[in-house]
Amino acid sequence: MxxxxxxxxxxxxxxxxxxxxxxxxxxxxxxxxxxxxxxxxxxxxxxxxxxxxxxxxxxxxxxxxxxxxxxxxxxxxxxxxxxxPIRLHPQEFQPNRNQKRAKKKNQDIEGTVSILSGGAEDLELCELFLQKRYPGRTNSAGGYYRDFFLNNIVNSVQIHYRVKGRLVGTSILDIGVNWVNAVYFFFDPQESWRSLGTYNIVHLVELCRKWGVGYLYLGYLIREVSAMNYKERFLPHYLLLEKKWRKIEK
Structure with a gap:
């Protein structure tokens, strides 16, 4: 380090x-x-x-x-x-072949940043995502926005990813002067071929570089959970082990 x-x-x-x-x-x-x-x-x-x-x-x-x-x-x-806990240092990140591919096949996406609100369009897409990702559970888009995303303690924004005006993904972020906290990402299940989860992180790294942000927090790495272990493929990354951030390069 x-x-x-x-x-x-x-x-x-x-x-x-x-x-x-x-x-x-x-x-x-x-x-x-x-x-x-x-x-x-x-x-x-x-x-x-x-x-x-x-x-x-x-x-x-x-x-x-x-x-x-x-x-x-x-x-x-x-x-x-x-x-x-896992974080990236945007200036150090080096995309691998799959991450470069995800960026290339999403060249038709337009991403826009706005204040976090939770409008009807977001709620509809989030509900579709939750039903596909967590079938049979009582989770609801309204509950996620009310209890999880929206808050009064930090500045939060959303990134809308659109293809020809149609919303295909929404990224929820907390932002500060030198940090970005990736809170949640949901997308249209019919667009799974796009690898939008990977594309979202690559896009966040690029935004952090543009904004001069030094630290991008990705939440938890959980190796036993497929929806959480893909973060490990972003290198180099840092893991909080025994209260110290350790750099992982491969």
Missing amino acids: KGSEFTYDEICRAEFCLLQSRIEHLFVDIEIACPYGLPHGAVFHQATFAPLNDRAMELFLAAGYRRNGNCLYSMHCRDCQACI
């Missing part, structure tokens, strides 16, 4: 320790069945927040926390450590 990157993470850890000492009493442990379908109980260590400044959210992300609505959480599961 380069000296400057090491210094950044050391500073973040030191600042977060101070922040944590003041707010840890706000957190509670919520036990539920594993939302990723693994055969273990899950423990969400979480707290609800009012609006956070940019640096505070940056510190939480650097410490491995995720956002769900107005809650920030980390996983404190007793019998499982499958959820590994």
Whole structure:
């Protein structure tokens, strides 16, 4: 790891320790069945927040926390450590053959960034995606937007991906001065041949480079879950292991 990157993470850890000492009493442990379908109980260590400044959210992300609505959480599961925070440093990323191919076959896509809202078009596409991805569950697009995406604590945006005006994918992001947090991505199941999940991350890397953003957080890498392990193919990437970000190059 380069000296400057090491210094950044050391500073973040030191600042977060101070922040944590003041707010840890706000957190509670919520036990539920594993939302990723693994055969273990899950423990969400979480707290609800009012609006956070940019640096505070940056510190939480650097410490491995995720956002769900107005809650920030980390996983404190007793019998499982499958959820590994993963991030990219956009300036370092080198696309592989499949990622280059995904970009090439989506050259007809137009991506536009706007304030996160959750209009009828997004709700319809999200509902279609959830029914295909999680059939038989009680998840709903309205619930995802109300309880998961929309929030009052950080700046959130959406990227609409369109082909000839038709919405084929929506990316939900939290954005800061030096970080982007990829919250969720959903797409038209009929367009699965496009590898839109891969294309979305490649596009986010390009946006981060354009915006001068140093860190792109991709949530959790879960090797046992197919919908979560594709992130590992983006190299180099960084994994938060034993509270330190480790660079993985192959």
